[in-house]
Amino acid sequence: MVAPLLKLSDTISRITNLPELDQIEMKESKDEIGQLAKSFKAMLTELKEKERLQQQVITSDRLAALGRLAAGIAHEINNPLGGMLNAISTFKRHGEQDPFTLKTLSILERGLLQIKETVAALLVEAKAQSRPFDLNDVADICTLVQLDTEKNHVHFTREIDIIEAQPISSTLIRQVIINLLLNAFNATQQHGHVHLHIYRDSAHLFIEVINDGSHIPQEKVSYLFEPFTSLSEGGSGLGLWVTYQIVQQLGGLITVQSEPDKTQFTVQLPLTGVVNRHQ
Numbered sequence: 466m467v468a469p470l471l472k473l474s475d476t477i478s479r480i481t482n483l484p485e486l487d488q489i490e491m492k493e494s495k496d497e498i499g500q501l502a503k504s505f506k507a508m509l510t511e512l513k514e515k516e517r518l519q520q521q522v523i524t525s526d527r528l529a530a531l532g533r534l535a536a537g538i539a540h541e542i543n544n545p546l547g548g549m550l551n552a553i554s555t556f557k558r559h560g561e562q563d564p565f566t567l568k569t570l571s572i573l574e575r576g577l578l579q580i581k582e583t584v585a586a587l588l589v590e591a592k593a594q595s596r597p598f599d600l601n602d603v604a605d606i607c608t609l610v611q612l613d614t615e616k617n618h619v620h621f622t623r624e625i626d627i628i629e630a631q632p633i634s635s636t637l638i639r640q641v642i643i644n645l646l647l648n649a650f651n652a653t654q655q656h657g658h659v660h661l662h663i664y665r666d667s668a669h670l671f672i673e674v675i676n677d678g679s680h681i682p683q684e685k686v687s688y689l690f691e692p693f694t695s696l697s698e699g700g701s702g703l704g705l706w707v708t709y710q711i712v713q714q715l716g717g718l719i720t721v722q723s724e725p726d727k728t729q730f731t732v733q734l735p736l737t738g739v740v741n742r743h744q
Contacts, residue, residue, distance in 0.1 A: 546577055546581045550581075576609065598639075599631070600628070602638065602639050605639065606646070607621075610643065617655060618655040618656050619657055619658070620658045621650075622661070626663065632737050633737055634737075637715060638734070640708075641711050642672060642674075645672070658676065658677050680725045681723040690705050690719075717732060719731070
């Protein structure tokens with residue numbers, strides 16, 4: 466008779482850290498102690514639901530604060546961007562026309578346009594209108610992240626199984642890939658490996674970023690895409706949050722699989738147009 470009461474007392478003593486229902490070793494029955502156990506489980510269910518709702522409120526408040534911050538700096542970003550884009554356009558019309566300079570200016574121009582359009586898209590000021598994603602974007606991405614690979618001494622490999630331009634916003638896809646790569650570089654030890662794989666089927670574009678850095682515990686995976694949550698030193702945690710928002714905006718799906726020596730982020734995005742060729 467005493468044993469069930471001792472279990473109930475032990476469970477109540479842990480109420481500050483709510484246990485899961487399957488962790489409670491209390492049997493329900495028709496006697497008084499069984500009914501007490503049933504009532505306690507019902508109370509715990511209500512407390513867990515309240516805890517979940519409180520967490521949602523906290524997350525919503527953080528998102529709202531981030532939105533206000535982003536809106537406040539949006540114009541400060543767009544003003545200098547407009548000036549730089551005008552300067553590039555003027556130089557391309559009247560400056561030296563050697564191939565190396567034009568190639569460098571084109572990379573700068575595409576990067577600045579990506580920043581401008583991404584800011585607008587994330588602030589829901591306008592739906593990002595951009596040219597299709599193609600191999601030039603892949604080359605740009607590799608150029609833009611080269612400094613990070615050298616700084617972190619990371620072996621960066623890529624497997625690109627697309628040839629033609631893909632009917633999906635290049636601006637947003639570039640941002641997704643760059644964010645995932647930078648996250649992988651930060652998570653990888655020196656002389657580690659990061660692999661980028663881009664491919665498609667008849668209706669979706671797939672992006673895989675794989676690294677052999679630190680394992681992400683399963684209990685932390687669900688928090689990866691929250692703002693200001695970072696598992697790496699010196700990170701803000703905003704990169705993965707921005708990536709998640711873009712993937713949601715495009716109607717896609719992002720998943721994470723992590724085990725010792727291998728962490729893989731996979732993004733699946735629906736293609737917005739019909740491409741007859743199956744790649």
